Amino acid sequence: MEVSNREVARKLLLLSELQEITGDNVFKIRAFYRAADIIDRLNNPVALMSDEDLRLVPGIGPAIAKKVREIGKTGTCNELEELRAKVPPSLVELLNLEGVGPKTIAVLWKKLNVQCIGDLEKAAAGHRIRSLKGFGEKKEQGFLRSIALYRAAGGRMDRVEAESVINNLSGAFTPGTWVVAGSYRRGKSSIGDIDIVTTESASVINPKLKNRVDEVIDEGERRTSVRVRGHRVDIRFTHERQLGSMLIYLTGSKEFNIRLREIAIESGRKVNEYGVQERADGKIHEFSNEQDMFAFLGLQNIIPELRENQGEIELARNYQLPQLVGLTDIRGDLHVHSDWSDGSLTLEQLAMNGETLGYDYILCSDHSATLGITHGLDEEKLQRQSHEIERVNRMGGTCTLLHGTEVDILVNGSLGLQDHALSELDLVIASVHTSLKEDRDSMTRRVIMAVENENVDIIGHPTGRLLGKRPPFEIDLSRIIDRAKETGTSLECNASPWRLDLDDTDIRHSKELGVPISIGTDTHHEDDFSHMRYGVTIAQRGWCSAKDILNSLTLQELLDWAS
């Protein structure tokens, strides 16, 4: 079986982590780290790529290409195995502890034979750390706290959790003086920590934080870090006149900032969070907004959602960034449940909500009857629903209810409703809800069968992940995307903040092959309609323009597309 890009990337990442602990050249380590990240985002399987094609990928040179081919063939490579023999791989987990880096790990391992987190805990509790040169009592206590924190950690946040953490702190700031930056602002589907930029001063804000946080991690005039409900929040204080550069700096991504700084170096300048500095005379140019700073660097304004160093900077230099889809391009919601299955709204209420939102259409897509827990519809009930939908549409609202279903893809790849019933519907979503643990090949073939069914228009939440709760199915998405392109089937960007499935990079791959993306909120309750904004953000991160999005079509265009 072919080794997936993810596996190759993991091996290269492990290699770079072990190199870090052994104190290898930092630039070499970074080269491996970067290569891992690049390969993880690549669509074409590197295991199948020729040497020449591999070398054409920026960031992959002769040495890494050789290792990639080795891993592609054997699942591992020589250098990795040699390092594993020399360094206990369990040490790598220590890198996850806050305040513990490769140098610290190397010392602990060599001097105290610490090989895993448990060992470190015992050494710290037994006060054996403080005897080491460069270590003291505070470090010892810090390790114990980091271990406790790591074990209790809820991991990454979904966007709803992130918003509640932000709300916890919002009272400390004067409205209009602060902006949430970081991965939250870039619209990522999951968020590690929260970054905030404020124009209020540290002396004003720091005291106000005390009773709103679990812990103050560190506190300064320029930056304060706190912990709220187990999550780290970094706050940077800035002057209004430097807000632009500080926002760019703290919004990231890290890779984006590095590329930006490289570009500045080309013209003899230095970029930091305070502005752009001329190397020659030290003069600093300050920017109160991001757009001015981008313009100064010769770049088109780059929206936060694109700042991942995935080609956007090069396009911005030529003023060729695409016009991305926006919320106002969305003419309807293509995944909504009613009280005919497990939703809470009546058909009339769906139409009324659509009207309030200014939509031209809403796809009523209740579950099929095979899914016991959701009181799904069988063929007969589906027909009765059809009459009801006609009745609601005759009431003359401005939002048309389309009749569809979210039909189950059964374990053998057949669908939970008969073809004759499906062919009567306006649009059909097909989704996997059961037997989620199948192997990669079976799951892929199962979904491809649904793609190939001529009545199926959209594959719903194609990877089945639930953020932070359930990993994606084992599935070969590149095969699904290829087949969807051939059959003209759309793939869903499920806008539920707990799914966001497909995610940005998969959306970009689909879009690049011309597979239409359908954004649906998977609404079950009235509040869920507002999740459309999350879906649009992910589509922006996937470089989609309005033309790439199925529900930016007019009602007539959509019906023509489906027929």
Next chain:
DNA sequence: GCCGTTTTCGGCCCGACTGTTTTCAGTCG
């Protein structure tokens, strides 16, 4: 280890804060 519209060798983003130090290394974002 990668890379080149100054370079095939000599660079590689930049700064804040802590702890352990008598000037800085390590970590983090």
